[in-house]
Amino acid sequence: MSDRRFNRILLKLSGEVLMGGAAQGSGDPQDRGKGGGGEGGLAIDPAVTARVAQEIADVRAQGYQLCIVVGGGNIFRGLSAAAKGFERATADYMGMLATVMNALAVQNALEQIGVETRVQSAIPMAAVCEPFIRRRAERHLEKGRVVIFAAGVGSPFFTTDSGAALRAAEMKCDALFKGTSVDGVYDADPKQVATAKRYDTVTYDRVLADNLKVMDASAIALCRDNNIPIVVFNIREHGNFAAVLAGDGVSTIVKGES
Ligand code: UDP
Secondary structure, eight states, X not given: OTTOSOSEEEEEEOGGGGSOGGGOSSSOGGGTTTTTTTTTOOSSOHHHHHXXXXXXXXXXXXXXXXXXXXXXXXXXXXXXXXXXXXXXXXXXXXXXXXXXXXXXXXXXXXXXXXXOEXXXXXXXXXXXXXXXXXXXXXXXHHTTOEEEEESTTSSTTOOHHHHHHHXXXXXXXXXXXXXXXXXXXXXXXXXXXXXXXXXXXXXXXXXXXTTOSSSOHHHHHHHHHTTOOEEEEETTSTTXXXXXXXXXXXXXXXXXXX
């Protein structure tokens, strides 16, 4: 495959994509069990996580170099906890710890199907995983391992979207793939507006100006400044990740003016 558009990619997985169907709802993990949680489904559903891992393994088998940044929103979100009285920085550190749990869950699911991985955390946790060391991550990728980055940027008041943009830039990734449970970026919320239109491509500046729900503004700006395209796609749809990488499949690409 010499005509590949991308060789090294960073996959951003929202914590939500690891949840069981019944557990998705309000988007606020602190609300689970109060309508958002339905049957009080699992924050990390092993079957769902295994399916996501299979999509990743299929792409890895095609020879792509893969970095992954996992979110923690299925377990804990600093901002919503702060709204309920938590001190913000403490809540954010709890959120970062949640991303480490998700990283281990993704590592476990990948290794169960024979994909070699390493987890590197922005908050050193020697007994659990490696600390983030860029050159070491580079070596893992060269050896064909999938590197899973946990704990975002390692500081409160950020999100794992910013962590994904930062790692994508540091690791010189050709693109940031945002795997979500929707199939792209719309000009309005498709759940509320029946006529909402999905973009095939949209510029960073349009996303920022119209406040389109892709990633937070600092992550978009970091990708724009480093010219890293963002590909938003549905990772829950079987075969879609590989299809989108091959230039088929349904997605929205966020990039600069062409
Ligand atoms: N977080 C943080 N700094 C970071 C990354 C994450 O403080 O660099 C905290 C923040 O509280 C956030 C939580 O970890 O709400 C979980 O991450 P995020 O909301 O980005 O997860 P996602 O929505 O992608 O599942």
